Amino acid sequence: MDFDDIRDWQGTAESLSEELQRKIEQLSLSVETPTVRVIRSWRSRKLLSQPKGQKFGFRQILEGLATLLLLQKGWTLVAIAQVLSSWNDTELEQQIIAGKDGGNIIESNDNQESSSFLKQKSKNNHNLAEDAVILLAQGILRQYECMVKGGEIVRQDDKLPPELHSAMCKLGRLYLEEGKCDRAACVHDVLERSRYPLDDNDGNNKWDLSIFRDSEFRLGNVNLIDFNLRVPTADCAETANMSGGFGEDNVIEHRLYSKLKSATEGLGRNKKDRAYTALRELIGRRSLIRQRELFNYLEDKNLTPLQKTVEEFFDRVPEVWLIDGHALQCAHCGTLMRPHPNRERYRDGYYCPIRQCSGRYPPQVKERLSPENGQLLVAKPQILVYWTAPAIDELAIFDEAKKYGLDTQLYPESDQCDIAISDRAIGIDAKSYRSPVLLALKLNRSIGGLISYHQRIVAITDELIEDYPDYISTVNSLLDKKSNIANLQIMSVSSVIKNIQEGKYAS
Structure with missing residues (x-):
């Protein structure tokens, strides 16, 4: 029998990939061997029935081979998962042998109708x-x-x-x-x-x-x-x-952006760009700040006329967010850390609320600020999400460029891009969309101010690429190659920083 030699087989994802390759060759199946990453994806999507943490077995070899054959026939993963669970081992063996002999893996009329129904149902459900x-x-x-x-x-x-x-x-x-x-x-x-x-x-x-x-x-x-x-x-x-x-117009980011732009433009052509950069940098670096320090910053930057607008971007630190009577400042992004009751997850009872920071660093306190020494302010939640969080990557790139002596600007010309190097030579926008599909759709609609730069770079936060290894390739595959974004470069933030360090952006 074709499967007698593997009925007692057990192994890891790596060995399952090897065993599938051996059986594919032995049965002369015209399918490609799945990678270890694909096998793990199949398990998470319930195509492979073995629970996570246990070894794979004979059943998973059959499920893997059947999945490959069904994918070759045009089935969706949803339809495959539904039909695999309804077949026992003997039925799976029969279907695989049917595929081996060049026939349809679904042989009966009932099953053919089931296949068509499942495909149509899957398409409808996707919509x-x-x-x-x-x-x-x-x-x-x-x-x-x-x-x-x-x-x-x-x-x-x-x-x-x-x-x-x-x-x-x-x-x-x-x-x-x-x-x-x-x-x-x-x-x-x-x-x-x-x-x-x-x-x-x-x-x-x-x-x-x-x-x-x-x-x-x-x-x-x-x-x-x-x-x-x-x-x-x-x-x-x-x-x-x-x-x-x-x-x-109803998107929050647009509303906040419009408020800031209108405030800075009121200062006149010569001052508005510097004002915009100064305020965005403030929110990126000092989202937790004492009221008097905020006033001093505005005075130093000649932005006192914008005080009322800027104050709208901050809230007073509520007493409920104090820990032992102090506001804890995050050592990595500078924002206000929040108390958390789960001591198993957060041993010291606090965490940073900014995903881009907490996903990269463990909780660490830079400074414990007492409200008795002056009113404490923290940026509003929507400001933290749309400006402070993305600024983690934006400032990392900007600071590295300054460190290596490059002619660089932060949020040039009131946000033509996030970082410009050598005037119009290089424009960089940092993006942290969780979905590569949504990022591609946005870029296909418009790349904004990047259009004004000779070399156009979109920098993706590294944590997203770690979670989704195909992130960059997915974005590239969905970009409209016939438009003005054909020469857009999509890369990780760490790759941009490495290029700066290696002198690739030097004029």
């Missing part, structure tokens, strides 16, 4: 899921705007944004389609769940929707609400705009 996510993103932005402008709390009544209500209905249908209880009936639960990636890749399994974890669902790694700061993310803004029917 439904994408519509649900886009509507959810729009609803989140609408609800957030209501809270910011009117101070209203979230209520599940007729004042709920229609986009949010429609999204909940579509999400509920997705749960029912997968044979699960409707987990989208309560708006508070849905908003809480939106703090986590749709594909549950962080292990929390909050959404628990197979369609979101399917490799062909392009919005799977989207995160709509910032986990710590609880405001809509950049991913949320881009997702909301995907359908073309939701204007960017």
Whole structure:
């Protein structure tokens, strides 16, 4: 028999890849051997039934071979996962042998009809899921705007944004389609769940929707609400705009940006660019600051006329965020650290709320500030998400360029790009979109001020590339090669810094 020699086989992901290659050659199957990374992806998507942490066995060899043959026939991963779970080992062997002999892996008319049905169902579910996510993103932005402008709390009544209500209905249908209880009936639960990636890749399994974890669902790694700061993310803004029917005027970043731009432009042509850079750098480096230090900074930069506007970007540090009577300043990004009750995860009882910082560094205190020595201010949550967090990478690149003596500017010409080197020679924008699909869609619409630079670079935060090794290749594959972004360079922040150190950007 074709499989008698492996019925007692057990091994790791690496050895499973090797064993699959051996069986593919032995059975003369015209498929490619899956890599170890692909095997682990299949396991996370439930195509391989072996629980994580246990060795693979004979069943997983059969599942792997069947998956390869079904993919060759044009099946989606969702359809494959559904049909594999319905076959026992003997049926799997029979289907693989059918594929070996050049026949259809699905032999009976019933199974052929099942295949067609599953493919169509999967396609329909993908469309439904994408519509649900886009509507959810729009609803989140609408609800957030209501809270910011009117101070209203979230209520599940007729004042709920229609986009949010429609999204909940579509999400509920997705749960029912997968044979699960409707987990989208309560708006508070849905908003809480939106703090986590749709594909549950962080292990929390909050959404628990197979369609979101399917490799062909392009919005799977989207995160709509910032986990710590609880405001809509950049991913949320881009997702909301995907359908073309939701204007960017209501996006939070646009509103904040407009307020800052209008304030600096009021200083006149000669001062506005320097003012814009000074304020963005302040928010990037000093998101936790004493009130008198803020006033001194504005005075030193000749920005006292903007004091009222700048104060709107900050809140007083609330007493509930003090630890032992002090405000703890993060040693890495400089913002206010927050208390956390989970001592198993945060041994000292505090953490940095900025994802780009806490994902890179362990909690560490730079300074313990007493409110008795002067009023303490912290940037508003939306400021932290849209300006302070991205500034971690922006300032790292800028500081390195200055260190190596390059002619560099931060946020030149009121934000033509994040960093310019040698005037118009090189323009760099740092991006931290969790979803490479959304970043590509944004770049295809416009690369903004980068169009004005000879060499155009988009720098991706390294932690995203560690989480998604194919991030850069995915962005590149989706860019419109016929447009003016054809020569756009997509690389990691660390690669940009390495190029600076090696003198590749020297004039």
